[in-house]
Amino acid sequence: MGTANKPPKLLRREDYPLWADKFETYVQALNYETWTAVEEEKVLFLKEKKMLNLFQQAIKSEIFQLLQHNGSCYSIWHTLVNKDRGNPDMRKSKIALLKKEFDIFTQVKGESFAQLIERYCYLVNEMKRLKIDKPVYEYIDKLADALPEEWGTFIMIQQSNPITYARLNLASFIEKLEAHDLELR
Incomplete structure (x- = not known):
């Protein structure tokens, strides 16, 4: 049963349900x-x-x-x-590899526009994940440079208004490219 000074004792396993209620009440009161x-x-x-x-x-x-x-x-x-x-050496290697990959990024022969954009976005996300920061204009310029020659006129038109071009973020630039790609089809 227990007293004011002693908690109730569990003497047999089968008495647990009754004992648990008494023990809980005892501890809560104490x-x-x-x-x-x-x-x-x-x-x-x-x-x-x-x-x-x-x-x-x-x-x-x-x-x-x-x-x-x-x-x-x-x-x-x-x-x-x-x-x-990864460990510091591995991170250093990954960062160096991603920077090099960014520097030489270009369209692969036979790659569609959608595949190019997907591969580029993956590269940029990996760089950001490893905290490789570049100014927005570098991301935009690199993507513009990676496009095939037939995009040259479109890119030149975009760059012809330096104020608007400077205010672009990567997402809005990609949206413009995607809209132009739809027009080309």
């Missing part, structure tokens, strides 16, 4: 803050398990097994982030 800490731990535990379940569903099992983590969601997340970033 020190409610202690009980809320238990409840908060329960909530955190449930959140952890839900997140772990989401990770297991979202990450291919072969990849998940290769991650070096301690089983906590925090550990899994930071392992993924660190895998993506």
Whole structure:
């Protein structure tokens, strides 16, 4: 039963349901803050398990097994982030490769306009992900230079108004290119 000084004792496993109610009441009456800490731990535990379940569903099992983590969601997340970033030497190599790829970017023979734009956007996103910053005009000029010769007149017309051209962002420039591509078809 328990007393004011002693909590109720669980003497047999089958008595658990009755004991749990008495124990909860005892702890809540004695020190409610202690009980809320238990409840908060329960909530955190449930959140952890839900997140772990989401990770297991979202990450291919072969990849998940290769991650070096301690089983906590925090550990899994930071392992993924660190895998993506790589070690400093690897990051340095990736950055150098992306910069070189940007510098030599051009249309590949047989590549459609849509494929060119997709490949370019992927390159720019990778550069931004690795925090390679360039002024907007460099992104626009590089894309303009990568277009085939038949786009020369269109690009010259765009550049003929330096104020409007200078205010373009990459997304609006790509929209203009896509509109012109539709006209060409």
